[in-house]
Amino acid sequence: xxxxxxxxRPDELSLLEQIENDADALLRDLLDPPTWWPxxxxxxxxxxxxxxxxxxxSGGEGEEAGESVIAGFVxxxxxxxxxxxxxxxxxxxxGRRGYGRKLVEAAMxxxxxxxxxxxxxxxxxxxxxxxxxxxxxxxxxTEPRSGFELMLVETENRMGLDAxxxxxxxxxxx
Numbered sequence: 001x002x003x004x005x006x007x008x009r010p011d012e013l014s015l016l017e018q019i020e021n022d023a024d025a026l027l028r029d030l031l032d033p034p035t036w037w038p039x040x041x042x043x044x045x046x047x048x049x050x051x052x053x054x055x056x057x058s059g060g061e062g063e064e065a066g067e068s069v070i071a072g073f074v075x076x077x078x079x080x081x082x083x084x085x086x087x088x089x090x091x092x093x094x095g096r097r098g099y100g101r102k103l104v105e106a107a108m109x110x111x112x113x114x115x116x117x118x119x120x121x122x123x124x125x126x127x128x129x130x131x132x133x134x135x136x137x138x139x140x141x142t143e144p145r146s147g148f149e150l151m152l153v154e155t156e157n158r159m160g161l162d163a164x165x166x167x168x169x170x171x172x173x174x
Contacts, residue, residue, distance in 0.1 A: 003099060004056040005106040008073065012054060013042030015070045020089040023072075027127065031164045039089075050077040050086070051114075053106055055099045074103040076111055076119070080148040083111035083174075085121035100129075104137050112174040119174055122152055125166040139170035 008016070020039035046052060055071040071094035075087040085107060090100045111119050121139065123130040131141070144150050149169060156167055 005053055008054045016042035016073050019091050023089040045075050055103050071099050074107045076107050080146040083116040083119040118171055120171045122169050125168045134170050139172040141168045142171040144169050
């Protein structure tokens with residue numbers, strides 16, 4: 001199936017929220033949280049400082065010729081002088097095909113081209129498609145050091161994410 005990683009078109013932003021909510025269902029099933037937060041809209045993500053990339057898989061079985069099918073997206077914030085991978089979401093229908101890996105690799109290259117020398121993220125340490133996945137892509141566990149990173153830890157604690165399992169910050173040199 002052809003894969004095109006690119007910024008989303010304005011008419012595709014509305015798809016991102018559902019992709020994230022569908023992907024989060026897998027995490028909710030695993031962690032069994034007492035509550036979960038709905039995903040922000042694609043327009044809300046696009047309004048933040050940084051960039052979005054989508055995985056467009058077009059021309060697959062059962063799809064109309066020329067129809068775009070967005071399999072997933074990555075959202076990178078640009079704050080405090082570095083890039084922070086805020087969200088990677090893949091539609092469960094398109095999972096386990098390497099698209100997530102390719103999205104992260106593209107985001108890292110895009111951030112490097114924009115002048116960043118590292119990319120950070122925060123994730124669950126023990127969820128197989130979280131920290132172990134990112135470690136295979138060159139991310140290593142690091143301590144939060146910037147004001148932004150420390151604010152993320154505080155926000156996660158306030159939301160109760162740490163009660164669902166150990167959280168880590170990971171960073172990759174670009």
